[in-house]
Amino acid sequence: MSVVQVLLAIELVGTFAFAVSGALLAARKGFDIVGSLLLASLAGLGGGVLRDVILAQGVPNAFAVPMYLIPVAVATLAVFFRLIRQDRLRWTLLAFDAVGLAMFCVMGASIAHAAGLNPVATMLLGVTTAVGGGAMRDVAANEIPQIFTPHGVYAAPAFLGAAATTATLELDVFNGFWAVGISLVVIAIRMVALKRGWRVPLAVWR
Amino acid sequence: MSVVQVLLAIELVGTFAFAVSGALLAARKGFDIVGSLLLASLAGLGGGVLRDVILAQGVPNAFAVPMYLIPVAVATLAVFFRLIRQDRLRWTLLAFDAVGLAMFCVMGASIAHAAGLNPVATMLLGVTTAVGGGAMRDVAANEIPQIFTPHGVYAAPAFLGAAATTATLELDVFNGFWAVGISLVVIAIRMVALKRGWRVPLAVWR
Amino acid sequence: MSVVQVLLAIELVGTFAFAVSGALLAARKGFDIVGSLLLASLAGLGGGVLRDVILAQGVPNAFAVPMYLIPVAVATLAVFFRLIRQDRLRWTLLAFDAVGLAMFCVMGASIAHAAGLNPVATMLLGVTTAVGGGAMRDVAANEIPQIFTPHGVYAAPAFLGAAATTATLELDVFNGFWAVGISLVVIAIRMVALKRGWRVPLAVWR
Numbered sequence: 001m002s003v004v005q006v007l008l009a010i011e012l013v014g015t016f017a018f019a020v021s022g023a024l025l026a027a028r029k030g031f032d033i034v035g036s037l038l039l040a041s042l043a044g045l046g047g048g049v050l051r052d053v054i055l056a057q058g059v060p061n062a063f064a065v066p067m068y069l070i071p072v073a074v075a076t077l078a079v080f081f082r083l084i085r086q087d088r089l090r091w092t093l094l095a096f097d098a099v100g101l102a103m104f105c106v107m108g109a110s111i112a113h114a115a116g117l118n119p120v121a122t123m124l125l126g127v128t129t130a131v132g133g134g135a136m137r138d139v140a141a142n143e144i145p146q147i148f149t150p151h152g153v154y155a156a157p158a159f160l161g162a163a164a165t166t167a168t169l170e171l172d173v174f175n176g177f178w179a180v181g182i183s184l185v186v187i188a189i190r191m192v193a194l195k196r197g198w199r200v201p202l203a204v205w206r
Numbered sequence: 207m208s209v210v211q212v213l214l215a216i217e218l219v220g221t222f223a224f225a226v227s228g229a230l231l232a233a234r235k236g237f238d239i240v241g242s243l244l245l246a247s248l249a250g251l252g253g254g255v256l257r258d259v260i261l262a263q264g265v266p267n268a269f270a271v272p273m274y275l276i277p278v279a280v281a282t283l284a285v286f287f288r289l290i291r292q293d294r295l296r297w298t299l300l301a302f303d304a305v306g307l308a309m310f311c312v313m314g315a316s317i318a319h320a321a322g323l324n325p326v327a328t329m330l331l332g333v334t335t336a337v338g339g340g341a342m343r344d345v346a347a348n349e350i351p352q353i354f355t356p357h358g359v360y361a362a363p364a365f366l367g368a369a370a371t372t373a374t375l376e377l378d379v380f381n382g383f384w385a386v387g388i389s390l391v392v393i394a395i396r397m398v399a400l401k402r403g404w405r406v407p408l409a410v411w412r
Numbered sequence: 413m414s415v416v417q418v419l420l421a422i423e424l425v426g427t428f429a430f431a432v433s434g435a436l437l438a439a440r441k442g443f444d445i446v447g448s449l450l451l452a453s454l455a456g457l458g459g460g461v462l463r464d465v466i467l468a469q470g471v472p473n474a475f476a477v478p479m480y481l482i483p484v485a486v487a488t489l490a491v492f493f494r495l496i497r498q499d500r501l502r503w504t505l506l507a508f509d510a511v512g513l514a515m516f517c518v519m520g521a522s523i524a525h526a527a528g529l530n531p532v533a534t535m536l537l538g539v540t541t542a543v544g545g546g547a548m549r550d551v552a553a554n555e556i557p558q559i560f561t562p563h564g565v566y567a568a569p570a571f572l573g574a575a576a577t578t579a580t581l582e583l584d585v586f587n588g589f590w591a592v593g594i595s596l597v598v599i600a601i602r603m604v605a606l607k608r609g610w611r612v613p614l615a616v617w618r
Contacts, residue, residue, distance in 0.1 A: 023409060026354065026409040027408075027409040027410045029350070029354070030355075030356065030408065030409075031354040031355060031356065031408070031409050032354070032355070032356035032405070032406040032407060032408050032409060033406055033407045033408065033409055034353070034360075034361045034362050034365070034406050035351075035353060035354030035355065035356075035361075035409065036409035038337075038353060038354065038361065039354065049260070053259055053260070053262075053465055054461070054465070054471065054472060054475060055471060056262065056465075056468065056469075056470050056471055057262075058262050059260065059261060059262055059321075059323065059327070060260060063260060063323065063327040063330060063331065064323070064324070064327060066324055066326035066327065069326060069330075076409075079409060079410060080407075080409060080410060080411050081411055082410060082411065115471075117471060117475065117476070118476070118478060120478035120481060121471070121475040121476060121478065124475060124481075125475065131450075135552065139345060139551060139552055139554070140341065140345055140351060140354075141350065141354070142345070142348065142349065142350045142351075142554065143554065144441070144553065144554045145447075145552060145554075147446070147447060147450060148438065148441070148443040148444070148447030148450065148451065148552070148553070149442075149443060149444070149447065150442065150443065150444035150447075154446075155446045155447075155450065156446055159446070199444070200444040200445055200446050201444060201445045201492075202439075202442065202443070202444055202445065203435060203438040203439040203442075203443050203444060203445055203447065203448035203488075203491060203492060204439045204491060204492060204494060205492050205493055205494065229615060232560065232615040233614075233615040233616045235556070235560070236561075236562065236614065236615075237560040237561060237562065237614070237615050238560070238561070238562035238611070238612040238613060238614050238615060239612055239613045239614065239615055240559070240566075240567045240568055240571070240612050241557075241559060241560030241561065241562075241567075241615065242615035244543075244559060244560065244567065245560065255466070259465055259466070259468075262468065263468075264468050265466065265467060265468055265527075265529065265533070266466060269466060269529065269533040269536060269537065270529070270530070270533060272530060272532035272533065275532060275536075282615075285615060285616060286613075286615060286616060286617050287617055288616060288617065345551060346547065346551055346557060346560070347556065347560070348551070348554065348555065348556045348557075
């Protein structure tokens with residue numbers, strides 16, 4: 001497998017993880033199977049579509065490359081046939097989601113850098129890619145987005161991962177090892193924060 | 207009238223139907239007339255704007271062609287002056303909405319195909335065009351989108367219509383007759399499903 | 413200072429005002445500091461990003477020009493350290509917000525005109541720029557958008573300001589004096605309407 005194939009494979013895993021979160025939310029809200037498919041698409045593909053629309057470089061990947069739909073369809077069916085259930089696998093799913101978050105912030109920043117954006121915009125677009133799909137999932141389902149609420153550390157490691165990716169890209173040292181290393185750090189922060197119940201300070205200091 | 211004029215005329219009817227649904231929702235939520243105009247715009251034009259932004263081919267039609275605003279303004283005024291009321295004309299409005307749904311999925315897929323998208327993306331963009339405006343209308347009004355809820359068959363016929371349009375386009379047999387035929391089938395499925403109370407399975411199989 | 417610098421300075425003030433409204437809403441909803449930063453970004457930069465995506469002229473300003481992030485960060489920190497509080501400065505903030513509204517509808521219409529849009533689209537995009545950020549802020553926080561509700565006159569002066577800007581641009585008489593004059597009228601209408609409790613008619617005439 002080439003590097004591109006590895007990256008595509010990992011991105012498809014991230015899309016699957018986010019799509020599962022969408023289909024599970026649809027199940028919890030009592031939506032029908034079509035709503036589940038649409039919410040899984042929004043969660044899994046929304047961040048990337050947002051990134052590509054902002055980069056203004058033609059049709060978003062999620063539409064141009066049909067393969068992206070496979071993890072979305074698999075996720076929807078896995079929830080439909082109860083292969084994945086809310087009440088089990090909680091940590092497995094959170095780990096999947098953390099993988100998605102990590103991969104999307106690294107890939108988002110890489111793609112933004114390749115498109116010629118400045119460092120600040122590169123970092124921002126990495127974060128947007130990582131948290132955009134989840135935010136759209138929650139907004140569409142009429143819930144307060146998880147990224148806003150003080151129940152865990154979610155967007156902060158995405159900021160960190162996007163910043164580290166941008167820094168290594170600007171220093172011209174970014175490569176597959178950095179991509180994997182940064183991703184692992186993002187995943188570790190997210191998972192340790194979950195286990196230990198870490199929280200980010202509130203919007204107003206006390 | 208040329209074919210283009212016929213298509214434009216039918217699209218304006220679809221825009222009107224969706225815009226009415228936006229203005230009626232604004233009335234039900236107690237919004238003011240400006241909010242009604244904005245919600246009618248979102249419902250009537252949102253799906254097409256989303257389609258055009260994803261296709262990345264310049265300024266969306268709804269902004270480039272001022273004529274699209276006429277059905278939106280007429281719908282808002284018709285609701286304001288009680289010419290259209292929630293408690294009457296229910297079936298007329300549902301029929302209008304079904305016409306909009308049908309026309310938008312066929313036109314959305316046609317425009318996506320003309321832009322050179324692959325068959326899967328063509329179908330997806332047809333569905334996005336058909337259901338996007340209604341979804342944005344509901345999200346903006348802080349309601350759970352109708353397309354997610356199991357109270358009827360809505361997105362499914364749009365999927366079918368977009369798939370049929372894409373198939374006939376790929377087979378190079380699509381023409382005005384197919385456009386009308388597919389639209390009539392979509393409308394029929396939507397209306398029969400409403401009359402008979404058909405439902406799509408839930409997100410989790412029982 | 414050149415005209416461009418003056419315009420940029422005033423736009424940054426408008427961004428700051430809208431960003432404060434986002435951070436204050438985050439505080440009221442109990443979001444964390446990262447959520448506050450994201451909501452402030454959406455409120456302060458969302459309208460301009462929407463405008464630039466619709467104009468389809470490359471990467472939106474908010475991403476291409478890092479300076480736009482400064483007022484967003486300052487607003488988030490000012491709310492975090494209680495330098496700006498909901499319970500004080502109410503009229504100061506409303507005045508800031510009115511300045512943002514006025515500047516954004518004038519600048520939005522100017523940019524749309526420079527991009528070659530027709531007069532109707534120019535006016536529409538001015539309104540979209542002015543009210544888009546606030547609408548996205550409220551939708552993301554799971555609130556009914558303020559622009560829809562009959563608690564004041566908000567979108568109406570933006571419509572007026574965008575229309576006046578478009579008219580003077582079409583007549584080829586628009587300049588810095590018109591920009592300032594139109595802005596002052598928009599601000600005056602907004603503030604007088606607030607003081608006097610003016611309301612726009614509801615979506616259905618009584």
